[in-house]
Amino acid sequence: MTNKIITLTTDFETRDGYVGAMKGRILSICPKAQIHDLTHDIPPQDLLAAKVALQRSLREFNKPAVHIAVIDPGVGSSRKALAAETEAGFLVGPDNGIFSGVLEEFPPNRIFQLHEEGPCWKKHSSFDGLHLFSPVGAYLAQGGGIEEIGHPLDEWLRLDQEKAQPSPSGWMGKVLGFDRFGNALTNLPGRQAGPGARLKIRDRVLKGVAHFEEAKSLEPAAFLQNSDGMLEICVWQGSALEKLKLQSGDEVMLVEDPEPRISPAATKA
């Protein structure tokens, strides 16, 4: 028997009991569900943060896991609800772009707009997480056919983040946000950073490092390629966010070493 893996991603936090209610609803339909919390701490209604966290997490999963995500400011309105079958598992949630990163990386085999009512679910005015998405997810985990739960969807909402652009002086990008350590995530792809590259931000010129500890001797900060393949700005045992007083949207530029050394090896920070 395959495990019935269901993951949950919300911006509800847990203290109000809404996540607990979703777990109860899922287990009452699919008692053998293995529920895994991905996070309930997405910043309130932050669709972009949800998109990034979902893509980062879901790419590690396989079919037939079921992924329920509820960051849903449009609940109760005419926004659509979707279910998709991908190689990373089934996706269930609002059609508001939070899944668009996963769907770009794992184009759906099949994708459906959910019926507003089904054998064990019904669209709700304020809590589709409980009344629609949890039961639909549990139904899929139980082996229910995805073609029964809605009608084919041609198009889904995409949430795009600004991409870094080449310019005569280097790659121009932005700070997209900060992780819990205060590392600043940028939209600069790591593959653009040659061995002598420098990252400019707010009149600072930062050197690249291979890992965090190498940033120990670099003032005020450094940059490295993170596990998503993107460049991020880091401070050894500290927060780049606080130390450099950064903000989301700050401009960054990736340039070649402004003071090239004799040997390429010597330019390694």
Add this chain to the structure above:
Amino acid sequence: MTNKIITLTTDFETRDGYVGAMKGRILSICPKAQIHDLTHDIPPQDLLAAKVALQRSLREFNKPAVHIAVIDPGVGSSRKALAAETEAGFLVGPDNGIFSGVLEEFPPNRIFQLHEEGPCWKKHSSFDGLHLFSPVGAYLAQGGGIEEIGHPLDEWLRLDQEKAQPSPSGWMGKVLGFDRFGNALTNLPGRQAGPGARLKIRDRVLKGVAHFEEAKSLEPAAFLQNSDGMLEICVWQGSALEKLKLQSGDEVMLVEDPEPRISPAATKA
């Protein structure tokens, strides 16, 4: 084989390792337990918040789930410890009112005061969560008989929240608290709100909406019926708590539309 579902609800947060210890204790007694975190973020020692979150979550569960809850300022004192069998599952925790909402909604088939010591548990001076409630919950999940673990309890502590009252000018109620989005939960039952109802709070008169997005054009806020059937005050993509500078205990009044329109349909916000 039925799944051995155990849920945990505490005000411990997780960082200190106390919740981890409870999980270890449970699994060492009942290795097949499926432990589900409901929340560990109940505000410290906030019995009312625990009562609300437990009722909201547990009503979605069925027997034979076991629900352990430890919000327990009286640990080590003479406060009783209880275990109850209800249609929402077994309840295990201190007799301090946190389960009283669930017990009102699901009157117990059987309810017991726990023995201070049993085959695998013993009352503790500062951490009954580990030494008493976790092992008792694991024992019940293993199929242990509830009648073995204590003696019948006649009465249990009830925690009552003030109820809304009718008055000549409308229903008078209060703000009970705020969810993580800053929505203000009131004790006004949704069924009292006719189609032209208005909610008065701090000299503001708010209109009702069917869902959050409808509040987009309503300044400064609106109200809707939440999934518990109660009225809550909301701000589109914002926090009613912050925008209206509300506090727990603020008075609210539900009144008929002060400026009635010609047709009832037209009064829908």
Add this chain to the structure above:
Amino acid sequence: MTNKIITLTTDFETRDGYVGAMKGRILSICPKAQIHDLTHDIPPQDLLAAKVALQRSLREFNKPAVHIAVIDPGVGSSRKALAAETEAGFLVGPDNGIFSGVLEEFPPNRIFQLHEEGPCWKKHSSFDGLHLFSPVGAYLAQGGGIEEIGHPLDEWLRLDQEKAQPSPSGWMGKVLGFDRFGNALTNLPGRQAGPGARLKIRDRVLKGVAHFEEAKSLEPAAFLQNSDGMLEICVWQGSALEKLKLQSGDEVMLVEDPEPRISPAATKA
């Protein structure tokens, strides 16, 4: 079939999706894993806090649970990675002292330095939690032989906390930190506190209590023996941290009752 219990302890919080990625990686290798979050809220890079939380939690577990812990400021550097077999289960994580409390309490049957690359893992420059520790943990949970994954390790890093010391006037110790309630944990062993003992901190002299509720009538605070057997300073329904304006590192002294009463019984606070 034994349950395949895997626990996770990190300082990642959950919102960024890194913990979700670890769960996906584990489940893609060991689909029957029962993953239990111990905590993801260890303060950033706080090795001592991790050591304490791990020891408090893991002592409640048994073999063959697998415990993955990733508080890892040295990721990508030359710090070693380890796997150990103990009576509390397998330990997998960086060799930076976070497991040293558990290893002192449960000396390892076998302990290995992980190979940098294996059948399903590979050391990474910034996220060994995903690329090294999760797959190694999943491999062990699947029943993989620990002797295959590395070479024997003779010595591991120990993180020592200052111990309380006897002095002519009493036991001298320190405040080690605070739990989520604001109770101040000290390094004074509870067994040193006789029935008439007093705890001195910042010109305050505190009495001992048997449980929290007994502290009700004691101004400004009291102390008790916690479930780890250590003394902690508490305030009834409040925070010792805030009320006494304490800090980690504050000196504490355990003394005999400065004003002894006639009978020992009467000295009980």
